[in-house]
Amino acid sequence: MKAEKKLESVQTPAHIPDEWFTWKERDTEKLEQVSRPSLSYWQDAWRRLVKNKMAMLGLIFLVLLTIMAIIGPMLSPYEVNRQSLPNQFQPPSMEHWFGTDSAGRDVFTRTWYGARISLFVGFIAALIDVTIGIIWGGISGYKGGRTDNVMMRIIEVLYGLPYLLVVILLLVVLGPSLGTIILALTITGWVGMARIVRGQVLQIKNYEFVLASKSFGTKTSRIIRKNLLPNTMGPIIVQMTLTIPSAIFAEAFLSFIGLGIQAPFASWGVMANDSLGAILSGNWWTLFFPAFFISFTMFAFNVLGDGLQDALDPKLRK
Amino acid sequence: MKRMLKYTLKRLFIMVVTLWVIITLTFLLMISIPGSPFNTDQASNETVQANLEAHYNLDQPYYIQYLLYIKSIATFDFGPSIKQPNQTVNDLLSRGFPISFELGIITIALAVVSGILVGIIAALRHNGFLDYVTMGIAVLGISIPNFILATILIQQLAVNLEIFPTATWRSPAHMVLPVLALATGPMAIIARLTRSTMLEVLTQDYIKMAKAKGLSPWKIVFKHALRNALMPVVTIMGTLFAGILTGTFVIEQIFAIPGMGRYFVESINQRDYPVIMGTTVFYSAFLIMMLFIVDIVYGILDPRIKMHQKGGKSG
Numbered sequence: 080m081k082a083e084k085k086l087e088s089v090q091t092p093a094h095i096p097d098e099w100f101t102w103k104e105r106d107t108e109k110l111e112q113v114s115r116p117s118l119s120y121w122q123d124a125w126r127r128l129v130k131n132k133m134a135m136l137g138l139i140f141l142v143l144l145t146i147m148a149i150i151g152p153m154l155s156p157y158e159v160n161r162q163s164l165p166n167q168f169q170p171p172s173m174e175h176w177f178g179t180d181s182a183g184r185d186v187f188t189r190t191w192y193g194a195r196i197s198l199f200v201g202f203i204a205a206l207i208d209v210t211i212g213i214i215w216g217g218i219s220g221y222k223g224g225r226t227d228n229v230m231m232r233i234i235e236v237l238y239g240l241p242y243l244l245v246v247i248l249l250l251v252v253l254g255p256s257l258g259t260i261i262l263a264l265t266i267t268g269w270v271g272m273a274r275i276v277r278g279q280v281l282q283i284k285n286y287e288f289v290l291a292s293k294s295f296g297t298k299t300s301r302i303i304r305k306n307l308l309p310n311t312m313g314p315i316i317v318q319m320t321l322t323i324p325s326a327i328f329a330e331a332f333l334s335f336i337g338l339g340i341q342a343p344f345a346s347w348g349v350m351a352n353d354s355l356g357a358i359l360s361g362n363w364w365t366l367f368f369p370a371f372f373i374s375f376t377m378f379a380f381n382v383l384g385d386g387l388q389d390a391l392d393p394k395l396r397k
Numbered sequence: 398m399k400r401m402l403k404y405t406l407k408r409l410f411i412m413v414v415t416l417w418v419i420i421t422l423t424f425l426l427m428i429s430i431p432g433s434p435f436n437t438d439q440a441s442n443e444t445v446q447a448n449l450e451a452h453y454n455l456d457q458p459y460y461i462q463y464l465l466y467i468k469s470i471a472t473f474d475f476g477p478s479i480k481q482p483n484q485t486v487n488d489l490l491s492r493g494f495p496i497s498f499e500l501g502i503i504t505i506a507l508a509v510v511s512g513i514l515v516g517i518i519a520a521l522r523h524n525g526f527l528d529y530v531t532m533g534i535a536v537l538g539i540s541i542p543n544f545i546l547a548t549i550l551i552q553q554l555a556v557n558l559e560i561f562p563t564a565t566w567r568s569p570a571h572m573v574l575p576v577l578a579l580a581t582g583p584m585a586i587i588a589r590l591t592r593s594t595m596l597e598v599l600t601q602d603y604i605k606m607a608k609a610k611g612l613s614p615w616k617i618v619f620k621h622a623l624r625n626a627l628m629p630v631v632t633i634m635g636t637l638f639a640g641i642l643t644g645t646f647v648i649e650q651i652f653a654i655p656g657m658g659r660y661f662v663e664s665i666n667q668r669d670y671p672v673i674m675g676t677t678v679f680y681s682a683f684l685i686m687m688l689f690i691v692d693i694v695y696g697i698l699d700p701r702i703k704m705h706q707k708g709g710k711s712g
Contacts, residue, residue: 370541
């Protein structure tokens with residue numbers, strides 16, 4: 080009945096006969112249909128990341144690099160520190176795929192050992208930064224008020240300290256080794272992460288679902304773990320993709336000024352530093368391989384970070 | 398004005414605390430180094446050693462040493478070098494720092510000007526050929542560490558093509574390669590940042606308004622858009638200063654430039670502790686001051702802070 084009334088009220092042009100209009104029942108089946116698959120935040124982010132070709136290139140490179148860091152040294156018959164003076168400065172060949180360096184060591188083997196060290200330093204430093212940053216930033220942002228004020232003042236002071244100078248200072252006193260380098264890199268490195276986590280927590284803690292959780296009497300630690308942290312994961316992951324390459328770069332830089340990882344370990348920084356002179360005499364491969372892998376790893380993390388930033392941004396979700 | 402003053406005082410307070418932390422840190426590290434600084438290979442008898450320690454107040458309790466240390470730093474006296482005879486840290490600083498400063502200033506000027514220009518061009522040609530090319534180069538610029546870039550530049554432009562001299566710091570031609578090696582990274586960072594903020598600003602209504610008014614594209618970009626797009630660049634200037642400063646350690650070493658960075662790396666390799674500590678304190682103070690200036694400049698430039706002032710006064 081109602082439908083007919085509606086039809087009448089609409090002024091149909093004279094040349095369209097009324098019979099052309101028919102009333103259709105509501106199609107309940109179609110109403111319930113979902114036009115797109117329902118995706119969680121992470122599924123959607125992944126879908127968008129896959130579409131970003133540069134980011135995928137970076138990701139694939141990093142996965143391959145990690146695999147090679149694990150199995151690479153096993154593929155080669157040479158020991159990492161085995162010196163062989165008659166085989167000094169051999170160009171890349173079937174025997175030595177990446178050539179040999181000034182002490183006749185196999186560059187192929189050393190490159191993958193270097194990948195182990197560089198990735199290890201990068202990942203562990205980032206992991207420690209994230210852990211401290213989440214705890215500090217989470218408490219500071221969630222508690223607010225006086226606690227936040229004091230914690231933020233401490234962060235502001237630490238943030239003002241010149242990062243690499245503090246690292247140099249610590250390594251001069253502690254002596255360079257794998258452990259002390261990671262310690263020095265993380266001792267003020269977590270500050271940036273803490274600031275990001277705090278900013279996110281400050282924003283999210285005022286949302287209704289947190290209020291709802293609070294009104295049920297949920298413990299603070301549980302609210303931070305279950306409500307706040309999952310929602311801050313995006314920016315944390317993006318920040319991690321920036322922390323790892325900066326730790327790798329810092330390690331290479333430290334090797335260069337003589338505070339790098341000491342033998343028997345060989346990082347890319349040490350290899351590049353050792354061969355800076357060699358390149359002038361035409362032995363390009365000794366510098367090329369470590370330099371290429373440092374640069375391409377930094378490049379891969381950078382483009383992956385850019386891609387993740389876009390993929391994890393809820394504002395850009397379609 | 399009151400707001401600005403309060404902001405400045407707050408930043409000033411943080412700056413002083415940060416300086417105190419780094420000074421205290423260097424002191425703690427200095428006393429935690431095992432052994433006396435005079436325990437060298439040269440056989441010296443115990444009386445000489447005791448006299449030397451008395452001369453440098455090393456026989457005093459730690460808190461007195463600490464106060465003396467703060468006093469000496471406050472009067473810009475960083476003490477003697479223990480590896481280079483008859484040299485004080487101040488001698489090294491006054492000799493090396495002007496050269497490093499020159500290198501740093503030229504680098505910053507180049508990085509800022511060219512970085513902003515490249516960023517603007519990329520933003521105006523968004524998704525165009527120039528955008529892809531410049532941003533591709535920028536990502537490479539961020540990825541390649543400066544010491545590797547420096548080596549490649551020397552190998553190609555100085556050794557192979559012999560366009561520029563390889564080392565030292567005498568004429569403008571000597572400056573080209575080190576400045577290029579040092580400026581590429583910061584330039585790439587500034588270009589990327591300028592591009593992304595420019596893109597955001599260019600879509601805003603007031604830019605449409607300016608276009609509708611019939612302003613020339615030149616005026617729109619430089620007078621209206623750039624002002625707002627530059628704020629993020631100002632915020633990262635502190636970090637860039639720090640990066641360029643630590644970059645000089647490496648670049649001066651590679652190009653044999655007799656600047657402070659080179660002395661610093663030498664002192665690290667020789668474990669010349671007074672020079673390491675003195676230079677660290679000096680560099681830190683310099684950077685912390687720079688950070689403070691950047692913060693104040695940001696406070697002056699940020700239109701929102703000004704707006705609050707006006708609102709506060711009239712309302």
